[in-house]
Amino acid sequence: MKKSMNDRSMKKRTVWLILGGIAVIVCVLWWAYIQFWSNASEKEDVSAKREADWSFQKPKVPETKLTDQEECALCGSRKESMTGMFSGKDAIGIISVNDWYIMDLKIKSGNEKGNMPEDTEGKNTTRTTVGKNGRVLERSSESLRGISEIVVDYGEDRVLSMEKASQILCQSCLEKLSEAMEVKCEEGKEPEPVDLVLIDFETMELYCVQEQYTKKSIRDYTLWMAHTEDTLEINAVYTPVRTEAGKNAGIKENAVPSSATDDSAASLK
Ligand SMILES: [Zn+2]
Known part of the structure; x- marks a missing residue:
């Protein structure tokens, strides 16, 4: 009789222990679940905030230090600016702004009509050091191929440095430069664009090369850009529209003898 009493209380205790255990496990799982979701929503909040903190901004335009617009390095005839050399040319260039150096990308060479190459050289490589801070521009052009x-x-x-630019550019060119220098910037901070900008010599328009751009089309030119921490690489190609008129400017179809196809096939053998 005593033994069965013990048995019953043992059973009771075991049931309570099991129930207690289950309750603890449920509590732990519940806690873990709450923790997981509160963390996840916190992370979402942080990343949403980070996104909101960044925006595209242009550098502030200071007042020009020039008193005569003729002294402007871009639209005037400032002695050391070299812009006059390229102005109106059917070509694209890049300007190293802080030390004001202009380089023609030499995508294609041509005479005034832009049809015939003026040199017969193949690849032409030039390396130029600009200023005293280690800025190097290296150009490898195959202008026969464009x-x-x-x-x-x-x-x-x-x-x-817009401050430096204000010493050599007129007010409207400073505005133009700022427009072409838009860059991703953290809220409350000053935008810090790299001091490089593309220029179309024919129109004298400026084009942005900041990190948000990987491709740019300027008239008949297409430029691909790759950015690293310390470099900008541009691959530029002459890509004119292939119209009927463009085709006629090359070999006239009627002028090609019918045997030409056979000749080219023969030369392949
Ligand atoms: Zn100007």
Whole structure:
């Protein structure tokens, strides 16, 4: 009789222990579940906030230090600016702004009509050091084919100084420069674009090369851009529209003898 009493209380205790255990497990799982979701929503909040903190901004435009617009390095005839050399030319260039250096990308060479190449050289490589801060521009152009590759090593002084620019550019060119220098920037901070900008010599318009751009089309030119921490690489190609008129400017179909196809086939053998 005593033994069965013990048995019953043992059973009771075991049931309670099991129930207690289950209750603990449920509590732990519940806690873990709450923790997981509160963490996840916190993370979402942080990333949403981060996104909101960044926006595209242009550098502030200071007042020009020039008193005469003729002294402007872009639209005037400032002695050291070299712009006059390229102005109106059917070509694209890049400007290293802080030390004001202009390089023609030499995508294609041509005479005034733009049809015939003026030189017969193949690949032409030029390396130029600009200023005292290690800025290097290297251009490898094959202007007979209409291709050019430019690699700019930024050097130490890479952030555009609008203050320096205000000493050599007129007010409207400063505005133009700022427009072409838009860059992703953290809220409350000053935008820090790299001091490089593309220029179309024919129109004298400026084009942005900041990190948000990987491709740019300027008239008959297409440029692909690759950015690293210290360099900008541009691959530029002459890509004119292939119209009937363009085709006629080359070999006239009627003038080609019918045996031409056979000849080219024969030469392949
Ligand atoms: Zn100007």
